[in-house]
Amino acid sequence: MQGSTVDNKSQIAIASEQEAAAHGHHEHPDYRMIGLYIFLISDSMTFIGFFAALLIYRAIVPVWPPAGTPELELLIPIINTAILVTSSFVMHKGQTALKNDDIKGLQTWFGITAAMGAVFIFGQGYEYFHAEFGLTTNLFSSCFFVLTGFHGLHVITGVLLILCVLWRSREEGHYSSSSHFGVEAAEIYWHFVDVIWLVLFVLVYLINN
Amino acid sequence: MSTTLERNAPITPTEHNEHPQRKWQDYFGFSTDHKVIGIQYLVTAFFFYFIGGALAEVMRTELSTPDPDFVQPEFYNQLLTMHGTIMLFLWIIPAGAAFANYLIPLMIGAEDMAFPRLNAVAFWMIPPGGILLMSSFFNGAPQAGWTSYPPLSLVSGKSGEEIWILSILILGTSSMFGAINFVTTILLMRMPDMDIHSMPLFCWSMLATSGLILLGTPVLGAALILLSFDLLAGTAFFNPVGGGDPIVYQHMFWFYSHPAVYIMILPFFGAVSEILPVHARKPIFGYRAIAYSSLAISFLGLIVWAHHMFSSGTPGWLRMFFMATTMIIAVPTGIKVFSWCATIWGGKLSLNSAFIFAVGFLSSFLIGGLSGVMLASVPFDIHVHDTYFIVAHFHYVLFGGSVFGLFAAVYHWFPKMTGRMVNETWGRIHFVMTFVGFNITFLPMHQLGLQGMNRRIALYDPQFQTLNMVCTIGSYILALSTFPFIINVLWSLYKGEKAARNPWRALTLEWQTASPPIIENFEEEPVLWAGPYDYGIDTESIDGDEDVEDMLATVTAEKG
Numbered sequence: 001m002q003g004s005t006v007d008n009k010s011q012i013a014i015a016s017e018q019e020a021a022a023h024g025h026h027e028h029p030d031y032r033m034i035g036l037y038i039f040l041i042s043d044s045m046t047f048i049g050f051f052a053a054l055l056i057y058r059a060i061v062p063v064w065p066p067a068g069t070p071e072l073e074l075l076i077p078i079i080n081t082a083i084l085v086t087s088s089f090v091m092h093k094g095q096t097a098l099k100n101d102d103i104k105g106l107q108t109w110f111g112i113t114a115a116m117g118a119v120f121i122f123g124q125g126y127e128y129f130h131a132e133f134g135l136t137t138n139l140f141s142s143c144f145f146v147l148t149g150f151h152g153l154h155v156i157t158g159v160l161l162i163l164c165v166l167w168r169s170r171e172e173g174h175y176s177s178s179s180h181f182g183v184e185a186a187e188i189y190w191h192f193v194d195v196i197w198l199v200l201f202v203l204v205y206l207i208n209n
Numbered sequence: 210m211s212t213t214l215e216r217n218a219p220i221t222p223t224e225h226n227e228h229p230q231r232k233w234q235d236y237f238g239f240s241t242d243h244k245v246i247g248i249q250y251l252v253t254a255f256f257f258y259f260i261g262g263a264l265a266e267v268m269r270t271e272l273s274t275p276d277p278d279f280v281q282p283e284f285y286n287q288l289l290t291m292h293g294t295i296m297l298f299l300w301i302i303p304a305g306a307a308f309a310n311y312l313i314p315l316m317i318g319a320e321d322m323a324f325p326r327l328n329a330v331a332f333w334m335i336p337p338g339g340i341l342l343m344s345s346f347f348n349g350a351p352q353a354g355w356t357s358y359p360p361l362s363l364v365s366g367k368s369g370e371e372i373w374i375l376s377i378l379i380l381g382t383s384s385m386f387g388a389i390n391f392v393t394t395i396l397l398m399r400m401p402d403m404d405i406h407s408m409p410l411f412c413w414s415m416l417a418t419s420g421l422i423l424l425g426t427p428v429l430g431a432a433l434i435l436l437s438f439d440l441l442a443g444t445a446f447f448n449p450v451g452g453g454d455p456i457v458y459q460h461m462f463w464f465y466s467h468p469a470v471y472i473m474i475l476p477f478f479g480a481v482s483e484i485l486p487v488h489a490r491k492p493i494f495g496y497r498a499i500a501y502s503s504l505a506i507s508f509l510g511l512i513v514w515a516h517h518m519f520s521s522g523t524p525g526w527l528r529m530f531f532m533a534t535t536m537i538i539a540v541p542t543g544i545k546v547f548s549w550c551a552t553i554w555g556g557k558l559s560l561n562s563a564f565i566f567a568v569g570f571l572s573s574f575l576i577g578g579l580s581g582v583m584l585a586s587v588p589f590d591i592h593v594h595d596t597y598f599i600v601a602h603f604h605y606v607l608f609g610g611s612v613f614g615l616f617a618a619v620y621h622w623f624p625k626m627t628g629r630m631v632n633e634t635w636g637r638i639h640f641v642m643t644f645v646g647f648n649i650t651f652l653p654m655h656q657l658g659l660q661g662m663n664r665r666i667a668l669y670d671p672q673f674q675t676l677n678m679v680c681t682i683g684s685y686i687l688a689l690s691t692f693p694f695i696i697n698v699l700w701s702l703y704k705g706e707k708a709a710r711n712p713w714r715a716l717t718l719e720w721q722t723a724s725p726p727i728i729e730n731f732e733e734e735p736v737l738w739a740g741p742y743d744y745g746i747d748t749e750s751i752d753g754d755e756d757v758e759d760m761l762a763t764v765t766a767e768k769g
Contacts, residue, residue, distance in 0.1 A: 031323045031393050038389045042423040049431030049461055053446070056457050066452060135442055139452050142444040146435065 036185050040192050047196050050150065051203055054143050058208070065140035065208050070132040072144075077205050080123045081197065084155075087116035088194045091162075091187050101177045107169055110162050110183075113190070117159040124152050144204055151200055154193045161186040231728065239333060241325035244726060246332050247311025248626065250303050251619075253335055257299035260343070262688060264292040269650075269684040272677050277667035285667035286352035287369070291342070293355030294373065297473065298380045299339050301611050305476030306331075306387045308618055309415045311626065313391060315719035315726060316409045318400030318735045323393035327386050334383035342376035345369045354665060356462060359447035359455045363439055370440055374433045381426045384472075388419035395419075400718075402737040409717045409741045410499055414479025417503035421468040421475075421510060429465035432458055459521055463514035471510040473607060474574075475503055477614025478545060481567045484621045485549055486742045487715040488564035489556030493742040495548040502541035509538045519587050520594045528587050535585035542578055546571065562636025566617035569644050573609025577602060580655070595665070598658025604651045616643070616694070623698075624712050628724045629705030635697035642690030649683025717741045 058064045091113040097105025133141040165186050168174050175183055235245055236252075268288050271279040280288070310328065314321055322328045345351060351373040353362035362370050395412045399405070436458065438444040445451020447458040478499075486493045493499065515523055515531040523531075549571055558564065580602040584590050593599065616639075623631050653676045658664075662673045669677070711720040719726070721735045 028319075028323075028398060031397055034397065035324055035327070035389050035393050038392055038423060039385075042385055042389070042427050045424055045427035046431045049428035049464075050435075052428075053431070053435065053457050053461065056460070057454070060454060061452065135438075136444050136451075139445060142438065142446060146438060146444075146446075150434070 030181065032181050033184065033188075036188060040189070044192070044196070046150075047199070050147050051199065054147065054203060057139055057143065061139060066138040069138060069140050072205055072208070073127070073130075074205060076123050076127050077201065080120050081201050083116050083120050083123075084194050084197050087113045087120075088191050090116065091190055095180075095183055095187055098175055098180055098183055099177050103169055103175065106175065106183065107166060110166055110169075110186075114159050114162040114166070117155055117162065117190075121152060121155055121159070124148060124155075140208065147200060147204055151193070151196060154196065158186070158190045158193050161189060230725070239329050241321070241329050242728065243310050243314050243322045243325065243328060244626075244730075246328055247307050247309075249332050250307030250310055250335070253332075253339070254300050254304040254307060257295050257303075257339055259691070261292050261295035261300055262691065264288050264295070266684060266688050268292065269681040271667055272669070273681040275669050275671045275674055275677075280667070282667045283352065286354075286365070286665075287346070287350035289665055290351045290354050290373070291346070294342065294351075294377070295339075296607070297355060297469070298377060299335070299342070301473040301607060301615075302380075302384055302469075303335055304615050305418065305473065305611075306384065308411070308476060308480060308622070309387070309391055309418075312411060312622070312719060313394055313415060314398070315625075315722070315730055316412055316717050316741075317395065317398060317403060318718050318731065318737070319394065319398040320729050320731075322390045323398055324390050328390050331383045331386035331390070334379050334386075338376045338379035338383065341372060341379065345372040356466070357436065358462075359436060359439060359458050360449065362436065363448055367440060371437065374437050374440070378430055378433055381430055384422050385426050388422035391415050391419040392423070400735060400737065406497065406500075407737070407740050409479075410482035410493065410496065410503075411476075411479035413500040414475045414482070414503045417507040418472050418475040420504075420507050421472050424511065425465040425468040425472070428461055432461035432465075435461075456518070456521055459518050460515070463517045464511075467514040467517060468507075468510045470603075470606065471506055474610050474614075475506065477570070477611050477618065478503065480618040480621070481549065481570055481614050482545075483715075483717065484563050484567045484617050485552050486744055487621070487713050488559050488561060488567075489553040490558075490744050491552055491556040492740075492744050493548070494551035494554075495544070496742065498544050499548050502544045505541040506538060509534060509541070513538060516585060516590070519590045532585055532587050536582060539578065539582050539585075546575060546578070561620070561633055562631060562640060563617050563621035565637065565640050566613050566620060569640060570610060570613035570617060573605055573613055573644075573647065577605030577607075577609050580605065593658050595663060596658035597654040597662045597664055600664050601651050601654035601658060604654075608647060608651070613643075616640075621713070622719075623701070624708035625719055625724050625726070627702055627705075628708050629701050630708050630712060631701045631705060632697050635693050635700070639690055639693040639697060642686060642693065646683050646686030646688075646690050650680050650687055651683070653679050653683075716743060 090109055094106045094109030094113065097103075097109060128145070131141075131144075133144075135142055135145045165175075165182050168182060231240075231242070231245060235242070236248060240246065240249075267280060268285065271277065271285055273279075277285065310322070310332075313319075345368070349366045349369045351357065351362070351369040352365040353370065357370065357373065395408070395416050396405075399408055435444075435446040439446050439448050439453070445453040447453050447455045449455060482493060482499055513531055513535045515527060516535045519528055519531075553568070580598070584593070584599070584602060620631055620636055623629070657673055657676050657680075660673065662669055708724045710722060710724050712724075713720070716739050718735045718737070722731050
């Protein structure tokens with residue numbers, strides 16, 4: 001019951017229900033989506049902070065990336081980008097299925113999305129282990145690992161959210177075409193992670209090569 | 210239950226039986242009631258205020274003599290770091306959130322916040338964050354000041370510094386969660402009749418504050434994450450030895466920490482805007498000017514941060530930009546100060562504790578604001594950089610401003626929160642001791658700074674000793690002033706006169722319900738029959754049984 005202050009059930013709940021009936025107290029609309037949007041605006045400021053730091057380094061360090069930095073391998077990141085962008089569309093098909101009350105469709109599409117997210121994370125991990133530089137090699141390599149790592153944490157969070165949705169959707173009637181905050185929230189979050197990746201891909205991979 | 214102004218109607222025992230009240234145990238648990246959370250915030254904040262104050266007294270005792278003889282210099286560094294961090298992150302910011310939690314739903318006629326559970330989570334991050342920070346005393350507290358500038362913070366003790374970073378990340382996240390709640394609640398949960406221009410000014414100021422929290426805090430988080438990597442993993446983001454740049458940290462840090470000054474003062478601007486009209490019995494002067502100037506301060510607050518870095522090699526053209534924007538902030542702030550003065554001008558003042566603290570706020574904050582304009586000017590700033598002039602300036606803003614405003618708010622809303630009146634005599638003693646102690650402590654620091662006494666150093670030139678002695682004596686008076694307050698609060702809590710639902714005859718909605726409010730806030734839907742500041746109407750002769758519609762008609766007619 002979003003918005004309720006009653007946490008001691010029994011007597012108090014009964015009293016307040018009677019009161020609600022008597023005085024016309026009612027539950028307020030669901031504001032959780034708005035809360036999520038505000039959170040994402042705030043979260044994006046973290047990335048803006050990181051990006052700003054990267055751009056400042058790029059502007060003030062005489063040679064950027066610092067001399068001796070090996071070229072970044074682009075093949076895997078490009079495949080990863082394609083996977084992540086596609087997964088946003090795949091995920092949206094899941095929500096569309098739910099709007100037609102097709103729970104099976106939701107589970108299928110969300111399952112594929114989670115798998116694509118997992119592939120992305122493994123691709124990133126592969127890149128980490130085969131990189132020709134380490135976290136402390138130079139300023140650029142530090143930026144590379146911290147920025148992609150922080151984004152990677154968001155991808156992992158997104159996959160966990162999708163798995164939560166899948167777990168809950170096992171229960172009959174948990175999500176329906178009229179009530180599906182969890183599904184929508186996971187999707188918005190996933191799109192957010194996707195957009196951040198596109199900016200990160202340009203700023204970390206493309207303009208530094 | 211009538212919704213009119215009941216001045217002396219006592220709370221009848223039956224009212225208590227009809228509406229279940231909170232038990233004391235509720236205040237120690239995970240409650241989702243915004244009123245319980247508000248009290249939890251306030252009590253926790255006061256707990257840390259006393260700790261932070263004690264640390265300040267140790268520092269002042271040390272500074273009564275030029276030699277570092279009372280405490281070791283390393284310990285002095287820990288004291289100043291912990292004092293600053295505790296006072297900002299565990300006292301002023303949570304105290305602002307305390308009033309926001311308690312008052313916003315009541316003021317806008319809502320039953321609770323938009324996200325009660327998130328709200329409780331936000332509060333329950335504060336005690337762990339605070340305990341974590343305090344625990345650093347056991348293995349070397351941080352010594353790099355509350356700003357934690359690298360490279361100093363990278364070489365002055367790893368464990369203390371990392372504990373500091375982690376606790377700030379926890380406290381910052383908590384304040385973000387709070388802000389998400391405030392924004393959503395203020396924008397979407399006002400009662401149907403209340404448009405955004407008839408909501409109390411406190412809500413406007415919290416809207417402005419929350420915007421700053423949401424945009425600023427994550428950038429500080431990013432800076433601290435990078436600092437952590439430098440500290441623990443050996444990267445060199447901010448370490449010049451490895452090719453990094455400490456200035457980048459300063460930019461990211463001040464991008465949050467200058468707005469943080471407004472995060473700490475705006476809630477109390479809002480509180481004072483509520484308190485002055487009630488006790489002066491006059492409508493607020495310039496409602497929209499005060500409301501919009503909060504937003505203007507918020508916006509400008511985001512583009513002035515580098516005025517903290519005039520002596521960090523900031524290029525000339527950038528200095529000019531930040532000097533100009535900083536000075537422009539004096540305009541919306543001045544609008545507020547003039548509006549408050551015009552509000553009490555010619556009013557029928559009741560000089561009770563809440564009101565005199567609010568006036569104390571006005572006068573002390575004015576000094577802090579004016580020295581702020583002085584510091585905005587680059588040549589002057591470079592001259593007094595890192596001296597006691599800065600210490601004087603920000604204590605006039607944060608103690609003279611925020612803390613006086615906070616005490617005014619405590620006295621004003623104490624009857625609503627506890628159902629008891631405070632003792633006015635003790636309240637006035639508290640005010641006089643605080644005001645005198647505060648000015649004796651911090652006024653001489655202006656001169657010390659102009660004469661060149663450096664801050665953050667335990668050792669100083671013997672020529673400064675006399676004035677430092679004065680400051681130290683003042684700080685003892687300030688410490689003693691806490692006792693009348695504590696005695697007053699405890700005594701009033703148990704023995705104070707029972708408060709009616711509206712002892713101040715105020716018009717905002719929180720006074721339309723019982724004191725303390727019932728669990729679901731209002732017995733029936735509150736009625737908005739006047740604007741929040743329509744004072745000066747003859748409330749004495751309003752008949753308690755008069756129909757709300759009749760009154761509404763009268764008020765509309767009078768407003769023309």
